[in-house]
Amino acid sequence: RKEVEQDPGPFNVPEGATVAFNCTYSNSASQSFFWYRQDCRKEPKLLMSVYSSGNEDGRFTAQLNRASQYISLLIRDSKLSDSATYLCVVYLNQGGKLIFGQGTELSVKP
């Protein structure tokens, strides 16, 4: 079983749509959680951290459920510029490293 698993993609949505990505992780010792964004074959960039209390950054909302080992990302009012691959990432304090999910591709169409 992969340590971090994401929804298979791609997601093709119209502009203005709301889209949700889901992710599960297997290591209960995972320390911190993130969503990264990766544009076509470029380096991943941090989109936002994920907290148990939920956190919002503009149109983006991230949620963590430690009991279910589940992470989500909600994007409201999708823009063309949101088209990218979204990577669910966990940080393992033991070993001090990031573990990446396989990514979910989002394509927002006019």
Add this chain to the structure above:
Amino acid sequence: DADVTQTPRNRITKTGKRIMLECSQTKGHDRMYWYRQDPGLGLRLIYYSFDVKDINKGEISDGYSVSRQAQAKFSLSLESAIPNQTALYFCATSDPRTLNYGYTFGSGTRLTVV
């Protein structure tokens, strides 16, 4: 200049050749990492180093070796390249004392083994 610089950006090499990918950073971070990315598989950790004298294997280290020449430099070598090592390679640095661990990625090296 970029905080994390990878060279070369693109490379085509033949099966059996030895190749080195280089990474240098100006972040002053102690921790450095090499990842590879294949379509549909996300980023997978090859090797990582927490300081000049510390080298650790990641989940897919077979066929690779690394050298931490200085705090700022971390090189990845393919001793005898094979076609299934064709991938996009990323170097990264981090500082666990900073917000979100301060991960910074290089722009990647696209390697093709023919």
